[in-house]
Amino acid sequence: MATSVPFLLLLSVIHTSLGCSCVKSSEKEMFCNADWVGLFKILEKPPRDDNRTLEYRAGIVKMFKSSNSSLTNGLRVSLETSVSAGLCGIEWLQTGKLYLLSGKVDGRVLKTSLCGQLFLEEWQKVPKRVKVQLKHRNYNSCASSTKRPSL
Numbered sequence: 001m002a003t004s005v006p007f008l009l010l011l012s013v014i015h016t017s018l019g020c021s022c023v024k025s026s027e028k029e030m031f032c033n034a035d036w037v038g039l040f041k042i043l044e045k046p047p048r049d050d051n052r053t054l055e056y057r058a059g060i061v062k063m064f065k066s067s068n069s070s071l072t073n074g075l076r077v078s079l080e081t082s083v084s085a086g087l088c089g090i091e092w093l094q095t096g097k098l099y100l101l102s103g104k105v106d107g108r109v110l111k112t113s114l115c116g117q118l119f120l121e122e123w124q125k126v127p128k129r130v131k132v133q134l135k136h137r138n139y140n141s142c143a144s145s146t147k148r149p150s151l
Contacts, residue, residue, distance in 0.1 A: 038063040
């Protein structure tokens, strides 16, 4: 038992040091680098099905950007994220709340993470200037120099 304590301490230090790290970008860069940006209502947070991902069921309230024309207002979708904040996952979204989220499309899966969010708060806490920019589509003029290559 005494030897397991230092081992667990070492694992916790490694986990902390290898935690989530995001590249600092402007809101416009984050918008341009995302495949989709939208206002979502969280409908359900099912139990985890494995040790790596968390899948939210959400309703699309308003899409501000989408690389997939089938992502329309009112559609129910699954949003997949890593299981913990240390792995850049968004683990704290609450059922019934509205959130401004963005992410990438991987096949038919909408993926999201802590990195690349314009403003990761409940919709009511998103600054008015961001809401105005989205409403008037001011972020939509993405020049090729604004986009970063996907890895």
